[in-house]
Every structure is written in C-alpha cells, then in structure tokens.
Amino acid sequence: xxxxxxxxxxxxxxxxxxxxxxxxxxxxxxxxxxxxxxxxxxxxxxxxxxxxxxxxxxxxxxxxxxxxxxxxxxxxxxxxxxxxxxxxxxxxxx
Amino acid sequence: xxxxxxxxxxxxxxxxxxxxxxxxxxxxxxxxxxxxxxxxxxxxxxxxxxxxxxxxxxxxxxxxxxxxxxxxxxxxxxxxxxxxxxxxxxxxxxxxxxxxxxxxxxxxxxxxxxxxxxxxxxxxxxxxxxxxxxxxxxxxxxxxxxxxxxxxxxxxxxxxxxxxxxxxxxxxxxxxxxxxxxxxxxxxxxxxxxxxxxxxxxxxxxxxxxxxxxxxxxxxxxxxxxxxxxxxxxxxxxxxxxxxxxxxxxxxxxxxxxxxxxxxxxxxxxxxxxxxxxxxxxxxxxxxxxxxxxxxxxxx
Numbered sequence: 001x002x003x004x005x006x007x008x009x010x011x012x013x014x015x016x017x018x019x020x021x022x023x024x025x026x027x028x029x030x031x032x033x034x035x036x037x038x039x040x041x042x043x044x045x046x047x048x049x050x051x052x053x054x055x056x057x058x059x060x061x062x063x064x065x066x067x068x069x070x071x072x073x074x075x076x077x078x079x080x081x082x083x084x085x086x087x088x089x090x091x092x093x094x
Numbered sequence: 095x096x097x098x099x100x101x102x103x104x105x106x107x108x109x110x111x112x113x114x115x116x117x118x119x120x121x122x123x124x125x126x127x128x129x130x131x132x133x134x135x136x137x138x139x140x141x142x143x144x145x146x147x148x149x150x151x152x153x154x155x156x157x158x159x160x161x162x163x164x165x166x167x168x169x170x171x172x173x174x175x176x177x178x179x180x181x182x183x184x185x186x187x188x189x190x191x192x193x194x195x196x197x198x199x200x201x202x203x204x205x206x207x208x209x210x211x212x213x214x215x216x217x218x219x220x221x222x223x224x225x226x227x228x229x230x231x232x233x234x235x236x237x238x239x240x241x242x243x244x245x246x247x248x249x250x251x252x253x254x255x256x257x258x259x260x261x262x263x264x265x266x267x268x269x270x271x272x273x274x275x276x277x278x279x280x281x282x283x284x285x286x287x288x289x290x291x292x293x294x295x296x297x298x299x300x301x302x303x304x305x306x307x308x309x310x311x312x313x314x315x316x317x318x319x320x321x322x323x324x325x326x327x328x329x330x331x332x333x334x335x336x337x338x339x340x341x342x343x344x345x346x347x348x349x350x351x352x353x354x355x356x357x358x359x360x361x362x363x364x365x366x367x368x369x370x371x372x373x374x375x376x377x378x379x380x381x382x383x384x385x386x387x388x389x390x391x392x393x394x
Contacts, residue, residue, distance in 0.1 A: 055299070056298075060317065063317040065315035065316070067315070068312055068313060068314045086297040
C-alpha cells in the first residue's frame, strides 16, 4: 500500500528536493528499502551497512519512534505517516 | 504525589502525578543541580569561587544558579534565545550570566556553543548535564525510591525526554524493583531545530543515554505536540493543579499509555509548575494563539 514518508530538510536534496514521498510497503523496513532504491543518495545516510537505522536517525510512525515498536518490522497502513528525523538534543527536560 | 485518575481515559487505569515544581528552585532539575555540584566538589574539580558554564533551556540553569548563589560559585548559562521570558528572568534573579544561543538551533545549538566556550576557557568548569552521571544518579538515588516508596503498585512510568536523566535514573531503579514496569518517554516535536542541522553527524544523543543503555531501557518513545500539552495543562488547572507545559505533554503521554492498557497505575513526573509559562497564554485566550507561541518556544 502507499504510505506517506516525510523527510527532514537535510535529506531532501538527495530526494530531488521533495519534503515527502509516497512509497509502497507494509512495514517500515519495506518503505525504507523502497526509499533508498528510489533515491540511492539516501542509502548510507538513513541505513548502515547491515541494513539497520543510522544511529542519528529516528523514524516515527505517526508520533511513535519505531525503535520502541517493532523497529523496521513495524507495520504501517495507508493512513499512517512515517517521518524520518535526525536525533536532536531535547531541551533540558523542563 | 497527587492522584489525577479522574482525568484517566480508562476506569481501571490510575494516573498519579509527582509534583516536582515544589522543589526550592521550582523544578525537578534542582535535584540534578545539587547532585552535579556536590559530585564535582567531591571529585575536587570545584574550587571556592569557581566559574561554571552550562548549556540549559532554563530549569537546570535555575537550579544551578540557586546552588551556586548559596555556595559562592559563578554561573554562566548558554541559553537558546527562544526560552520563555520567565526562565531568563529567574536566571538573572539567581545571579546567573546568560549567553544566548540561536533559537533555531534549540538545545543542540546551546550544547555546541557551551562546548566551544568551555574549550576556550579551560579554567571554567563544564559539568555538562547531558554527559554527567551525577544527573541520572540523582534520580536513581532519590526520585526513583520516592516513587517506589509512595506508589509501589506502579506499572508504568512516564516522563519527558530531555537529557534522559529522569527516565534513566527513575526507570532503571523501578525496573530493578519490578522488571515488568514499563518506561515511556515523551518528547516534543523536533521543529525548527531539525531544519537547522547541516548533516546527520550534527545530530545528538545525550552521552548518558548511551552509557545508561536508554534504548534498551525505554519501552516507548512518543511525540506530544503543543496543542495536546496545552489541552492537558488546562484540564489539570480545572482540577486545581497549576503545572508547566511539559507536564501537559507528559500527561498527554500518560493518556496515550492508558488508552493502550486495560488496567494499571501510571506514575507521571510533573517537572515544574505553571509560573514560568504564564506569558505563553496556555491557560488564557485562544488555544490557537497559545499553540503558535508554544511552537516557537522551548518548554521541555
């Protein structure tokens, strides 16, 4: 199914400048796989050599970090929005 | 701790709020301020009259300023320009010198600037709350045991994710008492800070998160947006609790947790009271205006 994936500013140049793309897949892993196939310039920015997420990359399905769901096996539906975000420092928590 | 189960979305899910705004400097960060400084004193890195520099979005700075004013140290804080006016005022009141970092770079930018300035002034003491074990230790030794003492029936612990100190310290302590307890992290949307990054290597994971195996400790990490945070501080005010915006976010996270379980006891940390957020309009006026203001302000 077609799922929207949103890209952070720093990755958009490698995706023809697009802020979001529609990709096919039933899991986060399938979606990312299609992403790097479609935009090879993103490959070593999002994933490491063994296919896992770059340590400074967070992937969210809607508002949940997939590392704490089923990681790349996290299931997605067409109503979900996947977001790739770089790791940033949280404010000194409140 | 206050039972706020009347706001729980599920009848069999209790929600209990630990009010850290009652600390002397007004926030949970007073705990780590004292812990960081006392640890440095024990290690001999703080001499009488020393100067400290620290990146902070406000509450740690306020706590450090309070401790420094009592102990006779000088404090310089690197503060993003878009923190609330009340935080800036309190820092000045407690005697801290403020160095402003670009708001668009958020806390990442404050950390980088503080690191740069500290390198230029090796005689200044850089305690670095993001990388100092005295931060989570304060929560492991005090906040966590307090929660366990007051609410041993806890099944889920929810707190905001900033330095990760609270989550790591309390979370690791609670899981040692009962491995079945889940730890949920709530974070704000990344917003402008993300756009300011030039490359992924500018990304930042607090060192204490890595040394504390945060990725293995946490059971969930979820983003809560300003609108939900504001919605929840209004709900809490309606039952007599005047709490800060990050408490609203944590409560929204607790509600999200409650919606996924049938029964349980969720303990939530309220980092501070609402006083420092009055200028945000979170309780008065239109929610849309308050959301707009909150989106440009750091409140975690």
